[in-house]
Amino acid sequence: MFKRILIANRGEIAVRVIRACRELGIESVAIYSEADRTALHVREADYAAGVGPAPAAESYLNTPRIIEAAAKTGAEAIHPGYGFFSENAGFARAVAAAGLVFIGPSPEAIHAMGDKVESRKLMSAAGVPVVPGSPDTLKGEDEVRAFANKIGYPIMIKAAAGGGGKGLRLVESDQDLASIVRTVSSEAKSSFGDGRFYVEKFVRKPRHIEVQVLADKDGNTVHVFERECSIQRRHQKVVEESPSPFVTPEMRQKMGAVAVQAAKAVGYFSAGTIEFLADADRNFYFLEMNTRIQVEHPVTELVTGIDLVRAQIEIAAGKPLPFKQKDIAQRGWAIECRIYAEDPEAGFVPAPGKIHTLRFPEGPGIRNDAGVYAGAEVPMFYDPMISKLAAWGANRAEAIDRMRRALGEFIISGELTTNLSFHRWIMTHPRFLAGDFDTNFIAQEYHSGTGAKSDDHARIAATILAAIAAQRGANNNHAQPQTRVAAPTGSAWRSLARFDSLRR
Amino acid sequence: MFKRILIANRGEIAVRVIRACRELGIESVAIYSEADRTALHVREADYAAGVGPAPAAESYLNTPRIIEAAAKTGAEAIHPGYGFFSENAGFARAVAAAGLVFIGPSPEAIHAMGDKVESRKLMSAAGVPVVPGSPDTLKGEDEVRAFANKIGYPIMIKAAAGGGGKGLRLVESDQDLASIVRTVSSEAKSSFGDGRFYVEKFVRKPRHIEVQVLADKDGNTVHVFERECSIQRRHQKVVEESPSPFVTPEMRQKMGAVAVQAAKAVGYFSAGTIEFLADADRNFYFLEMNTRIQVEHPVTELVTGIDLVRAQIEIAAGKPLPFKQKDIAQRGWAIECRIYAEDPEAGFVPAPGKIHTLRFPEGPGIRNDAGVYAGAEVPMFYDPMISKLAAWGANRAEAIDRMRRALGEFIISGELTTNLSFHRWIMTHPRFLAGDFDTNFIAQEYHSGTGAKSDDHARIAATILAAIAAQRGANNNHAQPQTRVAAPTGSAWRSLARFDSLRR
């Protein structure tokens, strides 16, 4: 087993890996940009090394500095987390070239699954169902039109190098075709430096369901069941659960088998995820494979009891999987809400800032994976995630009950806005409770200002009283220490002070 | 189902019940003494009612005030938690007399199990193995000697009304008999107002293993497996786990069956616990039944997935158990550490006070049930528990790994002392890791000042640097807001300020 591991990431996932290391008796090395010197992952690690300025390109994506940090601290392996370098074959090779172990799959597997077009070919060759689409990238408007007429509208145009919801466009009918083709290819060039694109049949009411796989270096490959990830805003997941309320036992068995097949086709080892698109008739199609740990891995851990990050490390160290497929079972239900510093009322734009007061939910069935602490800053340079709140219950209803309860307990205030009330809204929505949703759920159902008006006089009175008390506290210079703490508020109150002076 | 429930308790268990209520869509009513106006359970509840001055006898044990609070807030049922009125048949009757539902067993069951002597008779009559002992209370020295000669030394003399480790004495040989008999009976009179006592065979190397039971009002009774509670200081549990590393499948099956038998013998319903004493040969004897929820219930919830408090409420509402014995299974391993404001170095004396900084452990496998928050005070009037930290793992080793990791993450500072480092010591002790311990473990193994001396120069340098920085902060009047917060420290630093002025 490794003596020391460097985590080439930040935020909650860096903390998650540090925890796994600590539990395994392995020392952890954090890296940090100049914006992250006091970030939680730096405080929690055994070693820490600065790797450059705030912009990711100069720090968390700075290969030489990261390799150098590993050498200087004597790390034997590097865990990439998710995002950043996690799916970068070049980085994986650089790590190996430096004589270190990359905690993830082989560079070949990363590469094979990294290209949308190549991976689709590979998968259909391996007998994995894929969405009907162009066998290869298409050259321009005419090729696209010809193919569209073959498979019929609506179609989806996707950048070959795209991903994460970026670089894809829907074409409803022939007349929008020309302009959209132009947009996609130019966007693809600018965003990914690769203008190639391909076409797929567009699936209506699609559900995003993915299957977790684990494989060791001896080729032992198992699936760890599915995750339902259809609750998305701007093509990005915000709520995930396992099992999926949509998947039947037969479908589950089939998806699992296909996922294992897909992983084996690229000689995959470590933890990975096969993403599927499922239509209303429960047909499912291969979307892509994520050759890394997923943000939403906790829901799988909660229902199966398997520690996926621990497994990644043990596999990288050459250990065989400690279990067979038959040993893996789902128990109960788990849901995860991604708590972001963002403003749902303003189209989910990031709204990072300093955190003053923070109290996390706790108690039965609750797991929280945070990347911040009271007094910390959610920096504007990176993904504005605050924490991943997960709830386990004996069944879906109990899991939702607990999540709703936990969201109420989640106290955070400061110079940032969060999506907590947005999650409260989801957890009470009839369609979510019924499990009746697809990837369009939020676009269809969520409208800004869903805040119900209250005629609860006691509550209104309490609200106003609290506001008055806080305001008096803010204008007050001789307050007791505790009130002084409101100073974190210092700046938060500044505007109020102004407002207040008007009043006088 | 009930619309509103009053919780006749405080601290973490009150918060635990409030959470269960909220998850069930039931409104919660907290009660508070004058010392608890700002306690966490008051903040978390939907309603709150003051019930008297700080001393428990005048507030949390003030029946009229509690019943009145329930009436005023329109509560339909009362949950007693543990301690206080939880095993008081008189209170249970008073609740019923007021037309409210007592969330617990019948007053008769509480009474039957409340008296050590009566319950032992009842149990042996019901075929439950009990420690060989006097069939009835004994009158004095001679009766005791006669009986001791029959069953042989060593023997245990126990006050009939005792419990929780109070009012019991070991007699190794005939010569200590006379004096000890006198002490016990006089102690019993003064502590419990009942001088009666009985005699039991003393079990060497005893393990304290208990079985959780659940029964509904239709008599459906199941056991929810065992808890190992042998790690005790001053006869009180500090670490509990489930399963027990000592219990074999056969023994588990037998204990479960006996526990169900015991519960049925008193027509028990609600959640309850049968405490057994097990000897080195895996014989086990009935000790007593706790007719309430236990402090350590989370470890059972973690391995079985059953919400015991939720079950208590549903049973009290007349619902049948939603599962049969065959549906209940243990999965993985769970350990709980009771985090107290106490000083292990000083014989575990309570060391309550104000909490300044607080950061709870989180992440995979960790559950924390706290009764406090940053800025809160652990009052001197009640049990000085801060929180119950529980860790789940796929096996015992993983659970311990996670607990050790979590104990490291547990940050608390202020005017109180905690037993955190004591727990760290336990979680690294070879005998604990091997599962080789009995109720004498701590008495035998723990010696004050087990703090190893460090020759890690970087660590020592960091420690000294932090001390210097903090000290400068403390003497500084123009510090920034954040440093001001150190003021909560106000008093904590006062002594330092003095010390510092000497230096100048």
Add this chain to the structure above:
Amino acid sequence: MRYLATLADAEHEIELEEISAGSFAITFGGRRFDANLRAVGPASFSIIIDGRSFDLEVVSDGEELVVASRAGATRLTLVDPARRARHTAAEKREVSGRVEIKSGMPGRVVAVLVAPGDEVKSGQGVVTVEAMKLENELKSPKTGKVTEIRVVAGQTVEKGELLVVIE
């Protein structure tokens, strides 16, 4: 003291009177509420109103206040009509003649900021009174001379008690 609060586009008028430290009588929507308030954090308050417990976090956002609770967040703005009136009045014309400055709530005098005979400007602070563990500076509504001072620092005062006279 009267306040005007606007939440969810609805204006609410509320009359707040502090009975004793942390205990208030609130008149609102034609009803009277007994409220007990305790600070439990920097900008966190535990409030019990008619037996109901509210745990509230307050943060300001521009000219609005955001009050967050288990049930969600509420945005509101707060105005004190009495003061506003007095303010504008003071602006319009000098208040003339003898002015008595009284305590708006029961509390403790923290500091007397003027001495007899002092010339004071309109809006200048004259006495600081502490109530609700928080301080409030009472200002002179007119420019004039301090003729009487009825209180000293540290003294507790009743609601409406005369503090200072300015002529």
Add this chain to the structure above:
Amino acid sequence: MRYLATLADAEHEIELEEISAGSFAITFGGRRFDANLRAVGPASFSIIIDGRSFDLEVVSDGEELVVASRAGATRLTLVDPARRARHTAAEKREVSGRVEIKSGMPGRVVAVLVAPGDEVKSGQGVVTVEAMKLENELKSPKTGKVTEIRVVAGQTVEKGELLVVIE
């Protein structure tokens, strides 16, 4: 600056020099350590020494300090021999003649507490210098008269830079 620390009954002498805000050179046990310190809470500090990360909480208990980390708590007492010496010296007899007060560390002058010609007592503060985001008041070791002031508030000073002269 030199400090004497006692932990676990062992006395340690440590030489602390601030290179720049939050960065220190520590000489200890015959070795030199590069340390970077950041306050992450009221009495919480993140310290990186030779690439190792330490997360430390400090609380005082009587005359001792308790420093808690993931690994457990350490009790220690802190003495500044230099200062102690100076202190006792000052007590014993008046320091005579010209005394130059210099900055013990690089930092920023927050306030000059005396003016040229002022009479100062032994132990009276003369200049406040900020370093490590925290302030330190430099005191006069003797009773005498301020003859020179070489700095003004807001000015940054080097280690050992002359601030004030007292005769």
